Amino acid sequence: MSEKPVVIALDGPAAAGKGTLGRRLAAHFGYAYLDSGLLYRAVGWRMLTDGLDPADSDAAAAVAAALTEEDLNSKELREDRVANAATIVAAHPAVRQALVGYQRRFAAAPPRDAPGAVIDGRDIGTVICPEARCKIFVDAHVDVRARRRLKELQDRGVESIYSRVLRDMEERDARDRNRPIAPLAPADDAFQLDTTELDADAAFDLAVDFITARNKPDKS
Ligand code: C5P
Numbered sequence: 001m002s003e004k005p006v007v008i009a010l011d012g013p014a015a016a017g018k019g020t021l022g023r024r025l026a027a028h029f030g031y032a033y034l035d036s037g038l039l040y041r042a043v044g045w046r047m048l049t050d051g052l053d054p055a056d057s058d059a060a061a062a063v064a065a066a067l068t069e070e071d072l073n074s075k076e077l078r079e080d081r082v083a084n085a086a087t088i089v090a091a092h093p094a095v096r097q098a099l100v101g102y103q104r105r106f107a108a109a110p111p112r113d114a115p116g117a118v119i120d121g122r123d124i125g126t127v128i129c130p131e132a133r134c135k136i137f138v139d140a141h142v143d144v145r146a147r148r149r150l151k152e153l154q155d156r157g158v159e160s161i162y163s164r165v166l167r168d169m170e171e172r173d174a175r176d177r178n179r180p181i182a183p184l185a186p187a188d189d190a191f192q193l194d195t196t197e198l199d200a201d202a203a204f205d206l207a208v209d210f211i212t213a214r215n216k217p218d219k220s
Contacts, residue, residue, distance in 0.1 A: 006031065006116035007107045008211060009125035012138035013173050013184060014083070015145035015152070017195045017203055018120040021138060024204050025211070026118040032110035036121035036128070037086065039064075039099045041078075042071040044085030054088035061094035067102075080153075080168060087172045090122075091179040103128045122176055125187035134214045136207055137186035140196040145169060 008025060010018045019035060026033035046063045047054045054060060076082060089095050103119060107129050110117040119128065125135035140148075146166040153160045176184040186192055191210045195203045 003115070005107065005110050005114070006134070006215065007129045007132035008116065008118040008134045008136070009129050009132040009187070009190075010118060010120040010136050010138060011122055011125050011184070011186065011190070012120075013122075013142075013145065013176065014169055015149040016138040016140045017148075017200065018138045020200050021136075021203055021207055022118045022120040024200075025207060028204075028208065029116060029118075029211070030114060031116035031118050032106070032112065032114040034103065034106045034117060034119045036099075036103055036119055036124065038072050038077055039067065039102065040086040040090045040095075041082050042067055042074070043089045043095060043099075044087075045074060045077055045082045046071060047089060048082065048085050054085040057092040057094055060089040060092050061098055064089070064095045064098035067099075078156075083172060084168065087175045091175065091181065093181045096123075096127075096182055100128065107132070122184040123182035125190050126185060127182045130187065134211045135187045135190040136193050136210065137190040138193045138195060138203070140194060142166065142169060142173065144196050 008031065010022050012018050022033055022035070025031070043060055043064045044054055047060055052059045052063070103124070107117050107119060121128070125132055125137070143166070146162065146169050149169060150160055150162050150165045153165070173184070193203060193206060
C-alpha cells in the first residue's frame, strides 16, 4: 500500500498570500492543491444567483449539500460580493458540516494519485486536518493585504478604491475571526509566516524550509 499522503494546511486571512504560496508549493512538491475558499464562495454565489439570503442557514446548508464541481468553476466566484456572501454562509455550522467530507477526502486521497495535498483556507489545520504534518498560518498587516487586493482588482480591470477594499477586508476578517464555529486562528503547532515585509519568493523559501524540516524521517 502507498504511504499516507502528506498534508500541508495553509490557513490565514484574505490576501495574506495563501493562494500564490499554495499553488507554488503544490507545484514544487508535486502535490494536489485545493483552495477551500472556493467551496464557501460557490455556496455564497449560488445563494445570490438563486435570490436567497446568505443568512438563511437552512437554505445555505441545502445549497452546500448539493454543490457540484461545475459550481466551483464560475468566474464570478472571485467577485467581492461573493466573498462577502461566502463569509456569511461560512458561519453556519450546517454549511461547514456539509463541506467537511469533500475536503477530508481530498486530503486522504488527493486527485491524480498525488503523494500529498496542499489545502488553503481558514480552519484546515484546526478542524479539517488537525493531524496534518505541516501547518502554516500565513498572515500580513491588514493595510498590506488591502493594498495587495486592490492591485489584484485593478489588474483585473475592476474599479475599486483603497478605503472600500480595506473596510470590506476588515469586516470579512472580523466575521471569520469572531464566529463561534471554526474561527480563523492558527493551530498551536502552526508555523507562523508573516508576509507583511516578504515578497512571494521569500515567503515560498521559508515555507519550503519549514516543510522540508517537518518531513525529515526522524520527525514523522
Ligand atoms: O479564501 P477565500 O477568501 O476565498 O474564502 C472566502 C470566505 O470563505 C472566507 O472569508 C471565509 O469566510 C470562508 N472560508 C472558511 N473556511 C475555509 C475557507 C474559506 O470559512 N476553509
